[in-house]
Amino acid sequence: MYNYNSYIPDLVEIQRQGFFYLLEKGIVEEISKRNPITCFEKQIEIFFYPQYYRLTKPFYSIQQAIFYKKSYVSKLYIPVQLTDRKTKRIFLKWMLLAHFPLMTNRGHFLLNGSARVIINQLVRSPGIYFRENMHEIFSNKWSEKPSTTFRRFYADIICLKGTWLRIECDKDFSMWAKMKKGPKIPLLWFLLGMGLSEKYILNSVYKPMNLLQSFTKEMEKVQKSKSSKELKYPYVSNTKQAWEQIQKLFKLKKTLQKFYFLKKNKEKTKTFAFGQSSTKIESKVFFSESVSFDSSLQKQKNENNVFSSNNESFFTQTTVETKKKKTTEKKENLQKNKKQKTQKLFSQNKEKRVASKLEAYELGRKWFANKFMNPRTYDLGKQGRWLINKKLGLTIPLEQTTLTALDVLTATDSLMKIEDGFFEIDDIDHLKNKRVRTAGEALQEIFSIGFVRLEKSIYLKLNGNGQQSFFQKNSFFNFDSLISTRPINGAFREFFGTHPLSQFMDQINPLAEITHKRRLSSLGPGGVSRDTATLAIRGIHPSHYGRICPIETPEGKNTGLVNSITTYSKISFQGFLESPFYKVYKGQVQKNLGVFYLSPDKDDRFQTATPDLNLTPLGFLPKKPIPVRIGKRFVRMKTHKLALMGVSPLQMISVATSFIPFLEHDDANRALMGSNMQRQAVPLIRLERPLIGTGLEARVVSDSGHAILAKTSGYIVYSSGSKIYLYTI
Numbered sequence: 001m002y003n004y005n006s007y008i009p010d011l012v013e014i015q016r017q018g019f020f021y022l023l024e025k026g027i028v029e030e031i032s033k034r035n036p037i038t039c040f041e042k043q044i045e046i047f048f049y050p051q052y053y054r055l056t057k058p059f060y061s062i063q064q065a066i067f068y069k070k071s072y073v074s075k076l077y078i079p080v081q082l083t084d085r086k087t088k089r090i091f092l093k094w095m096l097l098a099h100f101p102l103m104t105n106r107g108h109f110l111l112n113g114s115a116r117v118i119i120n121q122l123v124r125s126p127g128i129y130f131r132e133n134m135h136e137i138f139s140n141k142w143s144e145k146p147s148t149t150f151r152r153f154y155a156d157i158i159c160l161k162g163t164w165l166r167i168e169c170d171k172d173f174s175m176w177a178k179m180k181k182g183p184k185i186p187l188l189w190f191l192l193g194m195g196l197s198e199k200y201i202l203n204s205v206y207k208p209m210n211l212l213q214s215f216t217k218e219m220e221k222v223q224k225s226k227s228s229k230e231l232k233y234p235y236v237s238n239t240k241q242a243w244e245q246i247q248k249l250f251k252l253k254k255t256l257q258k259f260y261f262l263k264k265n266k267e268k269t270k271t272f273a274f275g276q277s278s279t280k281i282e283s284k285v286f287f288s289e290s291v292s293f294d295s296s297l298q299k300q301k302n303e304n305n306v307f308s309s310n311n312e313s314f315f316t317q318t319t320v321e322t323k324k325k326k327t328t329e330k331k332e333n334l335q336k337n338k339k340q341k342t343q344k345l346f347s348q349n350k351e352k353r354v355a356s357k358l359e360a361y362e363l364g365r366k367w368f369a370n371k372f373m374n375p376r377t378y379d380l381g382k383q384g385r386w387l388i389n390k391k392l393g394l395t396i397p398l399e400q401t402t403l404t405a406l407d408v409l410t411a412t413d414s415l416m417k418i419e420d421g422f423f424e425i426d427d428i429d430h431l432k433n434k435r436v437r438t439a440g441e442a443l444q445e446i447f448s449i450g451f452v453r454l455e456k457s458i459y460l461k462l463n464g465n466g467q468q469s470f471f472q473k474n475s476f477f478n479f480d481s482l483i484s485t486r487p488i489n490g491a492f493r494e495f496f497g498t499h500p501l502s503q504f505m506d507q508i509n510p511l512a513e514i515t516h517k518r519r520l521s522s523l524g525p526g527g528v529s530r531d532t533a534t535l536a537i538r539g540i541h542p543s544h545y546g547r548i549c550p551i552e553t554p555e556g557k558n559t560g561l562v563n564s565i566t567t568y569s570k571i572s573f574q575g576f577l578e579s580p581f582y583k584v585y586k587g588q589v590q591k592n593l594g595v596f597y598l599s600p601d602k603d604d605r606f607q608t609a610t611p612d613l614n615l616t617p618l619g620f621l622p623k624k625p626i627p628v629r630i631g632k633r634f635v636r637m638k639t640h641k642l643a644l645m646g647v648s649p650l651q652m653i654s655v656a657t658s659f660i661p662f663l664e665h666d667d668a669n670r671a672l673m674g675s676n677m678q679r680q681a682v683p684l685i686r687l688e689r690p691l692i693g694t695g696l697e698a699r700v701v702s703d704s705g706h707a708i709l710a711k712t713s714g715y716i717v718y719s720s721g722s723k724i725y726l727y728t729i
Contacts, residue, residue: 018438126384
């Protein structure tokens with residue numbers, strides 16, 4: 001008979017695998033991100049060599065750490081190079097960075113004598129997700145049903161570190177860019193800010209009018225907010241009409257300016273001809289006939305010359321003429337001065353406007369660069385970059401972990417195509433859109449936080465914090481005080497002491513220990529809140545088959561949010577949960593080829609048969625239709641169409657659930673209680689075999705580390721309470 005247990009992987013390998021990756025690559029990655037650290041003037045440089053780091057042998061063994069209530073830690077040493085460009089001196093020294101906590105062979109940590117486990121976290125994978133949004137419009141406040149409903153789509157660009165970006169479509173199909181904090185911006189502005197030209201944007205997008213609509217909407221808002229004296233753009237239905245109206249209005253403005261300029265010139269000529277000195281008439285009257293001006297002047301002359309005699313008429317005329325000349329000269333001088341002043345003011349204002357525009361442009365560029373293009377503030381991760389490339393069909397290298405203008409442009413193009421039904425939206429509850437953060441990854445994040453703190457402290461010491469610099473106070477070779485172990489040690493202490501994913505290990509029995517190490521939580525920072533989690537998040541998805549147990553979960557608030565990894569499941573390099581399958585060719589199960597582990601996105605494409613089928617001695621399936629899973633559907637199908645077959649009936653359930661005999665006859669709720677209550681069973685003083693066992697009991701005891709394991713295989717010759725003799729060949 002086929003033995004199912006022989007293919008079961010090591011049950012604690014999930015914990016060890018993540019920690020090994022941290023030791024091999026994680027520490028080097030985090031330190032190389034921050035290299036080198038320089039002072040403000042860039043004359044002093046501190047460079048770390050992370051690829052040569054060394055870990056010392058722990059001072060206390062595991063047994064001593066438990067007995068003396070100490071931590072099982074190792075000292076992390078790294079070579080550090082200090083260069084002073086002023087004096088042209090280089091100094092290299094091994095420096096102690098931190099007391100690094102080590103994982104035991106059983107997959108847990110020992111801190112202050114107590115065993116602690118870091119739980120695996122199931123989070124949304126960084127990348128891009130296209131979702132739909134249903135908008136409902138009610139006719140009244142009291143109406144139960146909406147009068148109209150319409151579907152719109154949006155795209156979320158999720159990152160490991162930084163701000164999430166949302167590209168959404170309005171009810172009028174206008175496109176907007178939105179972040180968590182701050183108002184929504186027209187997407188055209190956002191793309192222009194990312195460094196693309198208008199022509200390139202509008203040519204490479206499926207519906208360019210949707211981008212222009214949000215732009216015109218924003219322009220209308222700006223015009224409404226301005227004062228009523230200024231010209232307003234009229235309301236238009238299409239963007240084409242809007243651009244035409246804007247062009248017309250600009251032309252109209254120019255013609256009006258010319259018109260006013262001509263009017264002023266006409267007024268000046270008339271006043272100089274008739275010698276009118278009052279400015280009130282200039283400001284009020286623009287087009288008055290010459291007759292009216294003549295009559296008014298004659299009246300004034302008559303009134304002035306009532307008492308003048310005929311002999312004095314010539315004298316009066318000459319005085320009037322001289323007065324006129326003086327007034328005209330004064331006016332000309334005043335106008336010249338005014339013109340010079342206005343020209344100066346205009347030139348100054350123009351310079352100020354140009355300078356302010358340049359400043360705003362530079363600030364905008366800096367904001368975009370710091371928000372989305374700086375690897376210190378924004379990080380998609382290699383996983384996020386890989387998913388974005390895969391979904392949008394890009395070929396950007398995996399090392400480019402920041403957001404590019406091409407990502408946003410192709411995302412808008414595909415969002416427009418989704419509206420017309422070219423592509424499908426993403427199922428956020430599918431396991432291909434979720435990844436597992438292991439213990440090693442959580443420790444790597446904490447190590448990076450501690451190293452950032454160390455970098456800040458070094459930077460402050462080098463610059464002297466406004467006082468004397470470090471090298472004026474201390475000698476060149478005494479830079480032990482420059483690098484201290486406090487920042488990274490403090491970060492580790494905070495993590496193990498206060499983080500919700502760091503918990504005391506459940507040590508009631510070996511099963512409790514293993515289930516605690518194989519637990520999968522959606523809670524914690526970057527995850528879901530138990531108060532706001534919906535039934536869709538808590539429910540069982542078809543992609544959970546062979547990866548997450550549908551039975552074992554706690555009762556109460558955490559139902560569906562805290563799960564268990566199945567017996568045969570593994571975590572891939574990208575963080576996806578993988579399940580094993582056999583290949584099927586023309587109705588024959590190809591067991592000789594071995595087991596193939598498939599990720600959730602690959603699993604959906606194939607027809608997968610159930611593992612509990614009777615096979616012929618040659619490995620052929622029965623000819624009658626058999627139950628098959630195709631993506632989300634479970635149907636019956638003939639054997640010649642099959643592509644895969646499951647490995648074991650225990651493939652879909654967890655370790656604790658597989659302890660229950662005759663599980664297929666139980667109710668799921670009762671099985672849930674049984675799998676949780678077995679963890680609370682106190683071990684017996686005198687060991688007894690179970691009356692009905694499933695065959696996994698011995699495997700759990702051996703993998704948990706409680707059983708005595710021989711290093712080599714052989715025959716047991718003698719055994720007693722104190723000795724076991726093994727005969728090796």
